[in-house]
Amino acid sequence: MSREKHPLADSDEAMVPEGGEAQGPSPTAEGDQAQEPEVHPAEAQLAEVQEKLLRALADGENLRRQSQRNQEDARRFAIADFALDLLATADTLELALKNVSDAQRTDPALSPLVEGVEATRRMLQAAFSKHGLSRSDPLGEPFDPNLHEAGFRMRGTGDPPDRVTEVVRPGYALNGRVLRPALVGVSSADAGGDGKP
Numbered sequence: 001m002s003r004e005k006h007p008l009a010d011s012d013e014a015m016v017p018e019g020g021e022a023q024g025p026s027p028t029a030e031g032d033q034a035q036e037p038e039v040h041p042a043e044a045q046l047a048e049v050q051e052k053l054l055r056a057l058a059d060g061e062n063l064r065r066q067s068q069r070n071q072e073d074a075r076r077f078a079i080a081d082f083a084l085d086l087l088a089t090a091d092t093l094e095l096a097l098k099n100v101s102d103a104q105r106t107d108p109a110l111s112p113l114v115e116g117v118e119a120t121r122r123m124l125q126a127a128f129s130k131h132g133l134s135r136s137d138p139l140g141e142p143f144d145p146n147l148h149e150a151g152f153r154m155r156g157t158g159d160p161p162d163r164v165t166e167v168v169r170p171g172y173a174l175n176g177r178v179l180r181p182a183l184v185g186v187s188s189a190d191a192g193g194d195g196k197p
């Protein structure tokens with residue numbers, strides 16, 4: 001089959017078979033411009049849909065992770081209110097043991113009672129530890145308002161300023177989160193202080 005040059009063809013030497021027409025579409029400048037606006041909106045729409053899909057997938061993944069963190073926190077800190085209520089019991093047991101004199105500890109009638117209170121306090125502290133509740137006794141540590149509650153300032157202690165010089169009530173944390181700050185007395189370098197924090 002021989003090829004002839006089509007009389008309407010440009011100088012590109014497009015070949016046309018003998019006695020036939022050109023095979024396949026022959027794009028022209030006008031044809032390209034007519035198709036191009038149809039292709040670009042479709043591509044733009046596809047890109048927009050893909051972007052929305054990726055954002056929706058990312059949002060879904062973020063929501064899943066946040067939900068998982070919330071569930072873990074709820075599980076870890078579910079006993080917070082119950083533990084906070086038990087802290088008053090722990091404080092009462094410690095106060096009772098602090099107020100027992102040496103004579104009472106050796107008294108044959110009272111020593112079993114004192115030993116029972118001590119055993120109860122130890123068991124309660126062990127249960128606290130088992131469930132992630134830790135006690136803080138910050139005597140001598142620098143004052144930290146995130147962990148301690150200053151009840152009063154003390155002058156003339158010989159300690160550097162802003163040190164915990166007395167612990168009135170120990171603090172507790174549940175799985176690393178402060179449940180109750182320690183109530184403390186803090187050293188003061190100010191000789192003109194009024195004893196208030």
